[in-house]
Amino acid sequence: MSERITIEQNVEILKRYAYLERACMRTLAGWLPGVPEWEAKNQFGLHIWESADAADHLRARLRELRNHQPERGLSPALQQVFTALDYAQNTAEVIATVYLVVKRALLHAYRNHPEVTWSDFDNPTVKVTESLIAQTEAQVAWAERYFPTIAEGYPGWESWRDTVAGLLESDGGAMGTGPKVEARVDLDARPLLLPWKECQRMPDWPIFDPEQDVEPDRKADPEGHRLWRFKHYLNEMTASETLGSILWMTPEMPWEYQHNVARHLWDEIRHSQLGQTRIQQLGLKIEEVPQVVQIYNVMMTLPAVDQYALLTTVIEPNGMPEKRANREHWEDIHDDISAAAVSYDWSDENFHIRWGQKWTPVLLETYGYDETPEQIKERMEAWLLENTPVKMQQRHAHGIA
Numbered sequence: 001m002s003e004r005i006t007i008e009q010n011v012e013i014l015k016r017y018a019y020l021e022r023a024c025m026r027t028l029a030g031w032l033p034g035v036p037e038w039e040a041k042n043q044f045g046l047h048i049w050e051s052a053d054a055a056d057h058l059r060a061r062l063r064e065l066r067n068h069q070p071e072r073g074l075s076p077a078l079q080q081v082f083t084a085l086d087y088a089q090n091t092a093e094v095i096a097t098v099y100l101v102v103k104r105a106l107l108h109a110y111r112n113h114p115e116v117t118w119s120d121f122d123n124p125t126v127k128v129t130e131s132l133i134a135q136t137e138a139q140v141a142w143a144e145r146y147f148p149t150i151a152e153g154y155p156g157w158e159s160w161r162d163t164v165a166g167l168l169e170s171d172g173g174a175m176g177t178g179p180k181v182e183a184r185v186d187l188d189a190r191p192l193l194l195p196w197k198e199c200q201r202m203p204d205w206p207i208f209d210p211e212q213d214v215e216p217d218r219k220a221d222p223e224g225h226r227l228w229r230f231k232h233y234l235n236e237m238t239a240s241e242t243l244g245s246i247l248w249m250t251p252e253m254p255w256e257y258q259h260n261v262a263r264h265l266w267d268e269i270r271h272s273q274l275g276q277t278r279i280q281q282l283g284l285k286i287e288e289v290p291q292v293v294q295i296y297n298v299m300m301t302l303p304a305v306d307q308y309a310l311l312t313t314v315i316e317p318n319g320m321p322e323k324r325a326n327r328e329h330w331e332d333i334h335d336d337i338s339a340a341a342v343s344y345d346w347s348d349e350n351f352h353i354r355w356g357q358k359w360t361p362v363l364l365e366t367y368g369y370d371e372t373p374e375q376i377k378e379r380m381e382a383w384l385l386e387n388t389p390v391k392m393q394q395r396h397a398h399g400i401a
């Protein structure tokens with residue numbers, strides 16, 4: 001029988017997995033607004049949540065193994081990998097490093113973990129690593145399929161992939177058990193493009209014009225109203241992008257907050273997807289719907305704490321009555337698909353508001369604000385009325401469903 005790792009070595013390896021999963025979450029979140037490709041955005045959104053949840057499960061196993069500081073004592077080279085991932089310059093460099101280097105290495109490690117640990121005694125770890133194989137496989141498979149469709153547009157990505165792969169390799173791979181060599185990467189030579197001040201779209205996609213945004217009357221023009229409403233759902237992509245930048249800008253916050261924000265982010269991707277599904281069923285193409293990039297761009301003039309308070313204590317609570325009214329209306333006219341879509345959206349929003357109440361005070365405290373949650377909510381409400389390009393948000397602020 002081959003030699004197995006000790007429980008202490010096992011802890012060190014699981015710390016590395018959790019840290020690399022968080023690295024993937026963080027870089028994809030920061031880059032969500034920065035990639036113009038719609039498919040990449042949608043996939044990043046799912047994988048940000050999956051990476052966060054993978055890290056959460058690994059951290060839970062680490063606590064069972066009596067490790068409560070999973071990010072203490074990590075090797076400097078691994079910390080360099082974590083930092084370096086953010087320094088990609090474009091979609092191809094993000095995918096080549098996050099998926100084709102780090103996620104591939106994690107997949108290999110998860111598959112091998114049962115052979116490395118004392119599986120007979122360490123069954124709970126085996127259960128965790130085995131449970132991560134299918135999702136990591138799917139993530140890597142997506143990247144392998146998608147990458148060739150964009151790579152040509154981003155020449156030169158190979159050298160950045162080789163740099164990051166070399167760095168991880170120099171630290172003994174994902175497990176850290178391979179041979180180690182001294183390696184350093186000089187990041188000063190590369191610009192850091194995060195956080196993105198403006199969210200990116202394909203250059204030929206239409207941009208939303210606030211002056212053209214007229215809400216059809218629900219009762220008088222149910223079809224027009226429905227199409228209008230699901231176009232706005234499709235544009236919840238910007239809420240997701242906002243959360244990506246917020247998550248990237250608040251690494252000092254507790255892990256539980258990061259885990260919650262990652263889920264919040266994926267929920268907004270799902271809301272965009274219910275818009276995408278519905279407008280396609282109604283005969284439109286995604287690339288025909290004008291993109292509301294303005295709300296992300298104007299929110300990025302605010303600090304992360306203000307953005308989070310604005311989204312979760314103003315915009316989301318204000319939006320609830322309209323969702324209830326829409327559900328009733330669609331049930332009344334027997335539009336079961338639209339009613340089902342909004343019922344899940346409404347259910348998700350309850351959690352977003354709850355998280356907002358939980359984390360806004362912690363953000364205020366962590367980043368040294370002297371405002372109360374009530375005060376920042378009032379300030380953000382006034383800011384929204386002045387600054388939002390979306391009339392629907394102004395009406396909601398006035399309590400009009």
Ligand SMILES: [Fe+2]
Pocket residue numbers: 236239267268271345
């Ligand atoms: Fe939403």
Ligand SMILES: [Fe+2]
Pocket residue numbers: 267268316348349352
């Ligand atoms: Fe939400």
